[in-house]
Amino acid sequence: MCQLLGMNCNTPTDIVFSFEGFRRRAGLTDSHSDGFGIAFFEGKGVRVFRDDKPGASSPIADCVKQYHIKSLNVIAHIRKATQGEVNIENTHPFIREIWGENWVFAHNGNLNNLPDMSDSFCQPIGSTDSEAAFCYIAEQLKNRFRKKPTEEEIFDAVQQVTQELAKLGTFNFILSNGEWMIAHCSTNLHYLTRQAPFGKACRIDDDDVIDFSHYAAEGDKVSLISTFPLTKNECWHKMERGGFVFFKEGEKIREIIGVPGPAVDDGTLGKGGLKAA
Numbered sequence: 001m002c003q004l005l006g007m008n009c010n011t012p013t014d015i016v017f018s019f020e021g022f023r024r025r026a027g028l029t030d031s032h033s034d035g036f037g038i039a040f041f042e043g044k045g046v047r048v049f050r051d052d053k054p055g056a057s058s059p060i061a062d063c064v065k066q067y068h069i070k071s072l073n074v075i076a077h078i079r080k081a082t083q084g085e086v087n088i089e090n091t092h093p094f095i096r097e098i099w100g101e102n103w104v105f106a107h108n109g110n111l112n113n114l115p116d117m118s119d120s121f122c123q124p125i126g127s128t129d130s131e132a133a134f135c136y137i138a139e140q141l142k143n144r145f146r147k148k149p150t151e152e153e154i155f156d157a158v159q160q161v162t163q164e165l166a167k168l169g170t171f172n173f174i175l176s177n178g179e180w181m182i183a184h185c186s187t188n189l190h191y192l193t194r195q196a197p198f199g200k201a202c203r204i205d206d207d208d209v210i211d212f213s214h215y216a217a218e219g220d221k222v223s224l225i226s227t228f229p230l231t232k233n234e235c236w237h238k239m240e241r242g243g244f245v246f247f248k249e250g251e252k253i254r255e256i257i258g259v260p261g262p263a264v265d266d267g268t269l270g271k272g273g274l275k276a277a
Contacts, residue, residue, distance in 0.1 A: 002078060002109075002227075003025055003032050004075075004077055004183075004226065004227050005074075005230075006224065007071075007222065008073050008223045008248065008249075009221060009249070017210050019038065019061075020203075021204065021231075022055075022078065022230060023036060025056075026056045028056045033080070034054075035053065035055075035078075037051075037077050037079075037092050038076040039104045040069045040073075041071050041074070042071060044101070046102045047069065048093070073179075073181055075105075075106050077106035083127065083128050089127075090126040090127060094106070096135065098142060098177070099145075099147065104177075105130075105137075106173065107130035107133060107134070108172040108173070108188075109172050109186055109187070111169040114136065114165075129169075133173075137165075141157055145157070151179075151180060155182065158184075158244075159244055159256065166186055172186045172189050174225055180247060181225070181247045182244065183239070183244070184244050185239035185243045185244075186242070187241060188227050189239045190225070190228060190237060190238050191247075192223070193221060193251070194224070196218050198215075199212065199213060200212070204229060220250070221251055225245070239258060242256075242259050243257055243258030
């Protein structure tokens, strides 16, 4: 299957340190080599980079490293295809308009027997279960609320639709509208929050080290979500199966605790995952 990476923060931040470790799992330390994508929210807009080539060796991924884009919300994905051909239209993350906003979604898992979307306004462009599931979420939200509801109502509604789709298979995902970020764990998903006092972090995939105290200010808060931990010396929180977490401005605002259970090999457990265990 695939792996996910998300960042939510209270001040525009670049994700290069985390992304450089993450992209190594797309062909070097792991085998998620069927394409990569990363989306940066910039105001009401979204800057998206995608390639159907392995993220570890993609020149487009090199551009991301060189660009050092700063954003409040970022979602990245490395693909190991289960449904749909390896091409650009099947490459995550996906984008849809909901209530006049860009919503970005990336999924790790495999869903079967999705609801019939033939009469829906929101249609998938590619042939993945992931994009179809996102379209289903968007359609259900628009049908339920004619105008943008409160964040609490959005979080509750996303939970309800997710619980319906999660019955169809593995459904780990990260979702953002540029103001907040929601994550759901079906099998494997971890998160951490960095805030003062900032210190050093050592990447799992190549042992590179950064001292965040040289880059972050006293009030900065940065939360990361990843399929598996990206650093070996920080305290990552493993979400339980069926759990939800809601981040805004770098803080965990709400969390729904899932059901504890043993580690699950959903196809994401490669070298990078085993190192992180």
